Amino acid sequence: MFRFVLSRLVLLVIGLVVASALIFFTLRLLTGDVAQVIAGTQGTAAQVAAIRTQLGLDRPLPVQYLDWLAGMLHGDLGTSLVTGSSVSSQLLQKLTVTLPLAGMSLVIGLLVGIPLGVVAAVRNRRPEGTALSVVAQALAAVPAVWGGMILIAVFAVALKLLPTQGYPSDGWAEPGRALRSLLLPALTIGIIEGAVILRFTRSATLGALDEDYVRTAAAKGMTRTRAVLTHGLPNVLLSVVSVLGVQMAALLVGAVLVEQLFALPGVGRMLVADVGVRDLTKVQGELLALTGLVLILGFIVDLVHRAVDPRLREPGE
Amino acid sequence: MSSARFPLPKRLLAAASLAVATALVVAGCSSGGTTGETGKPDAAAVVNVGLVLEPTDLDIRTTAGIALDQVLIDNVYQGLVGRTSTNDIVDVLATKHTVSSDGLTYTFTLHQGVRFHDGADLTAADVVWSLQQVKDTATFQNTADLAAVKSISSPDADTVVLKLSEPDSNLLWALSGRAGLVLEEAATNDLKTTANGTGPYTLASWKQGDNIQLKRFSDYWGTKAKVAGVTFRYYTQASAAINAVISGDVDVQTAVDATLKSQLTGVDGISLKSGKTTDKYTLAFNNAEAPFTDIRVRKAIREAIDSKAIITAVGGSGVEQGGPIPELDPGYDDLTSVDSYDPDDARKLLKAAGATNLKLSLTYANFYPASLGDVLTSQLKKVGITLTVKQTDFTTWINNVLVKHDYQLSIVNHAESHDFGNWANPKYYFGYDNTKVQELYAESLAATDQTVVDEKLAEAAKIVSDDAAADWLYTATTLTAIHDGVTGFPTSSTSARLDLANLAKS
Numbered sequence: 044m045f046r047f048v049l050s051r052l053v054l055l056v057i058g059l060v061v062a063s064a065l066i067f068f069t070l071r072l073l074t075g076d077v078a079q080v081i082a083g084t085q086g087t088a089a090q091v092a093a094i095r096t097q098l099g100l101d102r103p104l105p106v107q108y109l110d111w112l113a114g115m116l117h118g119d120l121g122t123s124l125v126t127g128s129s130v131s132s133q134l135l136q137k138l139t140v141t142l143p144l145a146g147m148s149l150v151i152g153l154l155v156g157i158p159l160g161v162v163a164a165v166r167n168r169r170p171e172g173t174a175l176s177v178v179a180q181a182l183a184a185v186p187a188v189w190g191g192m193i194l195i196a197v198f199a200v201a202l203k204l205l206p207t208q209g210y211p212s213d214g215w216a217e218p219g220r221a222l223r224s225l226l227l228p229a230l231t232i233g234i235i236e237g238a239v240i241l242r243f244t245r246s247a248t249l250g251a252l253d254e255d256y257v258r259t260a261a262a263k264g265m266t267r268t269r270a271v272l273t274h275g276l277p278n279v280l281l282s283v284v285s286v287l288g289v290q291m292a293a294l295l296v297g298a299v300l301v302e303q304l305f306a307l308p309g310v311g312r313m314l315v316a317d318v319g320v321r322d323l324t325k326v327q328g329e330l331l332a333l334t335g336l337v338l339i340l341g342f343i344v345d346l347v348h349r350a351v352d353p354r355l356r357e358p359g360e
Numbered sequence: 361m362s363s364a365r366f367p368l369p370k371r372l373l374a375a376a377s378l379a380v381a382t383a384l385v386v387a388g389c390s391s392g393g394t395t396g397e398t399g400k401p402d403a404a405a406v407v408n409v410g411l412v413l414e415p416t417d418l419d420i421r422t423t424a425g426i427a428l429d430q431v432l433i434d435n436v437y438q439g440l441v442g443r444t445s446t447n448d449i450v451d452v453l454a455t456k457h458t459v460s461s462d463g464l465t466y467t468f469t470l471h472q473g474v475r476f477h478d479g480a481d482l483t484a485a486d487v488v489w490s491l492q493q494v495k496d497t498a499t500f501q502n503t504a505d506l507a508a509v510k511s512i513s514s515p516d517a518d519t520v521v522l523k524l525s526e527p528d529s530n531l532l533w534a535l536s537g538r539a540g541l542v543l544e545e546a547a548t549n550d551l552k553t554t555a556n557g558t559g560p561y562t563l564a565s566w567k568q569g570d571n572i573q574l575k576r577f578s579d580y581w582g583t584k585a586k587v588a589g590v591t592f593r594y595y596t597q598a599s600a601a602i603n604a605v606i607s608g609d610v611d612v613q614t615a616v617d618a619t620l621k622s623q624l625t626g627v628d629g630i631s632l633k634s635g636k637t638t639d640k641y642t643l644a645f646n647n648a649e650a651p652f653t654d655i656r657v658r659k660a661i662r663e664a665i666d667s668k669a670i671i672t673a674v675g676g677s678g679v680e681q682g683g684p685i686p687e688l689d690p691g692y693d694d695l696t697s698v699d700s701y702d703p704d705d706a707r708k709l710l711k712a713a714g715a716t717n718l719k720l721s722l723t724y725a726n727f728y729p730a731s732l733g734d735v736l737t738s739q740l741k742k743v744g745i746t747l748t749v750k751q752t753d754f755t756t757w758i759n760n761v762l763v764k765h766d767y768q769l770s771i772v773n774h775a776e777s778h779d780f781g782n783w784a785n786p787k788y789y790f791g792y793d794n795t796k797v798q799e800l801y802a803e804s805l806a807a808t809d810q811t812v813v814d815e816k817l818a819e820a821a822k823i824v825s826d827d828a829a830a831d832w833l834y835t836a837t838t839l840t841a842i843h844d845g846v847t848g849f850p851t852s853s854t855s856a857r858l859d860l861a862n863l864a865k866s
Contacts, residue, residue: 074759074760075758075759076755076759079755079758080424080755080758081422081423081424082424083424083425084758084762085424085502085776086424087504090498093498094422125423128552207603208597208603209604209609210570306595306596306600312569313568313569319753319754320755322416
């Protein structure tokens, strides 16, 4: 186990360093310049040049990159070129919206995907099973923006149950309002995510149905459904856990889009605004933090997977 | 134009517009009793105001964009002089000002008993320091506005004197804007996130990505604000803005999308006011590049465009504009008869110029409505011009069009008032170089008599329009939705400034 953890940790660090270089240098390919944005459309060339010097943007790129890396070794993600405030403080503030959103979406996805996935497998080739598969296939292909608009039309406009957009200005000081604001966005991501999980659960369950241990249990007198639930489900959940590691990234990407649609003051909306003004220091800090989050979650999923699946253990563990 | 306004985003949610939102409990109301009796101003009220574009940071001296001017000038920061919503100059921190007959000496008498928000007294030294900083610091916005100023001094504690190297008829206007704002020399606050001015409101908080809150300044030197505070909220989605005002999340919504205004008409308790602006929606030609070096092509494009159809496409929120100067600015003349809509003549001009089957590209920022590009495409098609429309993000537009002049046609809302100087600057992205216009503009700056200023500007504007240096699609009118009980909210030029000194809520 120790060797396994160590090798995963090394991979995690390499992943972060590669990501940092990719993020830093690809962002520099963007057209436009934050100094020009700050100076505005009436800014003179001299004014723009002075701002570039002030912000340190006139230094060679590798120097700027190494400077950024050095800062990060001290846990400093950098400071915004526009506001001068620290990237980590801004990020922490916005994560109070985005993390609950991603968390709620995940819970909804799991609540929808796993039970229905098992049903779809057990009822395979029957009308209800086929219907579930078709619906899941369709939902998994729905763009989040379109799905969100349909949900708004139904729940906010027609039924008037939930707000269309926005977030309470004092955030979690009013938990009820904050939760209501997050519910439709979380449903938007959660239902689509649930459809993906449903498909994985279904195929994993179908695989389990053919396994010897299910047939043996059935031979001992259990119903097939019961046999799948008691003996098959733990194995099914293992494969769902490994899929989740990958889906975390999808959840965060979903959050970026959905925050735009629902005007939620989260990380995604901040990211889009920062790219808009070319606040590259802030954008790279945010992207690296998100990448780190996904990589760390993946790392944890790997560890969990190994801990719960005895087949993966090394001899002597 | 740094203010190029960012209005009317795409109406993604038009379908979902009749929204319900939970009623907003206003903090100020809950502490100071409820909304108060009808007609009596509630001194404890907080007014929620919906705006479009949020500032990127709060440093009024270095950061461009009208989002800052709207919130901070007049309300938090003040200058020696200010301007009304119809662009007249008024004294603010000065009790009076005089201009010498040669136009070279400006003398301001200071108000006594003015305090900054941190409690310090305003001194003449603060004024001199503030103006000197703008003049001397290359990274400050509007530093060029004070180029004609030779010296800034205070002969005594009540007086500030500006001496000029040459007359500048635009100076008072400039001083009523950012260049003239008075800050405290001794203050050490971070201007990017806080503010310390002399205005009727203090900057209480800024939650980036969400709202900005102002609070009444209890030590204000003039008539104190009639409301306890103002909260600015930002709605980039036009339909979200409409929802917010219907649900009562905001008491006032500025820059209402005219194409959605039917949703507000007839709603109980909300009135819709139309106001004038200097927002000039300009179809810019790259005058320095072919085919725009041929005046016949430029005139043909102007004659091919039917401004009325364009105004209809934007919900009727505009008036025709025939030249570079809008109605609220000095030097305005009605030039709508110049190159008015005449597609037949346009075809003749193009034929004479040998420009049949012309293919042109139109580049503009993606926060302007796509309908503008659509209407222009179909109108130009009728005279044989094929238009390719490309919408980019604003930063890309700045880089490609404004800085590199890499474009043929572009649409921009040149929102700034008094910006005729762009037509006298051959290096500006218009690429328009006319010596006579430059001379007239210089003469208008040098004039000490306002009538002469107006005449020179009007003459220059006529030449620019006759030259078809661009097509002025329309001057925008602006719609403000106001809940009953809210008074004193300005309705003209709201995209440039929002003086809330008289705001009240009952």
